[in-house]
Amino acid sequence: MARFAPNFYHHYLELPVRERFAAARASGFDAIEWHFPYELAADALGVLLDDNGLAFLYAVMPVDWTRDKGLAGLPGREDECRAAAERGLAFLSRVGAGSMQVGAGVVPEGASREHCVEVFQRNLDWICDQARGTGVDIAIEGVCNARFPGWVVQTIGETAEVVRTVNRPNLKLVYDTYHLRMEEKGPLTPLLDLYWPLIGHVQIGNAPGRHEPGVGEVDLFHIIDALEAKGWTRPIGLEFDPASDTWSSLRWMERYGYPACTAPANIKAGMPARRSSV
Template identity: 50%
Template structure:
């Protein structure tokens, strides 16, 4: 059965952040994503997860709020990247983050694409080496130009090339259906099949509005079934914005055993 993890940056936002963990557990989830776990002290975060029987399966690398998107591909922010990596590893070691996204950031105007990619490869190699003792996978995400016009990595193929160049076993790609559908030609299933061996995490949201399955142009439940039939057993992050509210946006999960009973309460 597929495994789902709501993203607490997008779901349960009707509640303050500390209450979102209990809400996720009450709806039958065993895991969550959260972009910014560093907003809470790491031991408090661990207690929230433990008390609610949850795993933290995906987070972003910490980044200064004045910086757009990320640090990993920024030639003038290498020291800042390393400090950010250190903080991320502290949290991963304490709370057990399963996958972490070190976003390269958007293209800075003063550097070439080649310069940025060279720095990205070097930074990721460093981060992977530092993370080698942890049960942690770094995942590199491609981002559609609708969301980030100056994005450094637009396609899964570009992200996969970076992963190949780094050559570390704890670095993979993140497959996000929203970004893939907005940026790439071909079906979601065909693109998944092409890159399945290097996919370390999956997130779903529909297009065009980044809403839940059943609201939009793509049959995401068919895509979920396809991934499962192909042997994907990792977590599927629910990184969508509910059309109305969180509770109603989860009604499609009644089709999945283990979630159904808790949703019906």
């Protein structure tokens, strides 16, 4: 049966950070994602994970999200990128995280995409070296032009080529249905077959609004079935913005054996939560 992991950048925003862990466990989850867990001390995060029986799957390398959203493909900023990677790996290894996503960034004015890809590859090679023995895999993904115009790598094919070129066993590809649907042509399930050996993490979100299964034009249940048929056993990351409140947006999971999600009495059902500034 498929397993899922909410992302605290998208879900349970109705609650203070420290209350989200128990809420996730009450919803039947045994793992979470969180793009930016660094607002908590690593030891405090570890206690919250352990107390609620939650594994930590995935985070983003710590960057100034209001400024860059990615550093690893930006010429001239290699030292800044590598320092951020070291901070992220030190933090995530302490909490037993499974992977750290390293963003390439937007091609700077005056730079060529080809040069940025070369910088991205060199930085990834270095970061993969630093990650050896930490238990933290390095993950990269193409992101759609609609959300991040001018990103260094945008298609799954471009991103897979980077993974193959760097050729490190701890460098993995992210299969993200929202970015794929917004960037690729044709059906998404054949891409699972084409890039299956490189995929280390899966996230689902519908298009075009980046909402939950059933809200949008993509049959995400079909993709979940395809993942199960191929033997995917890890939790699937829920990287979507709830169309209403978090609990209402998770009710579709009942078909996979999760308990019915009911918003706490102090949460107004149907009202979408606001994300923080990051």
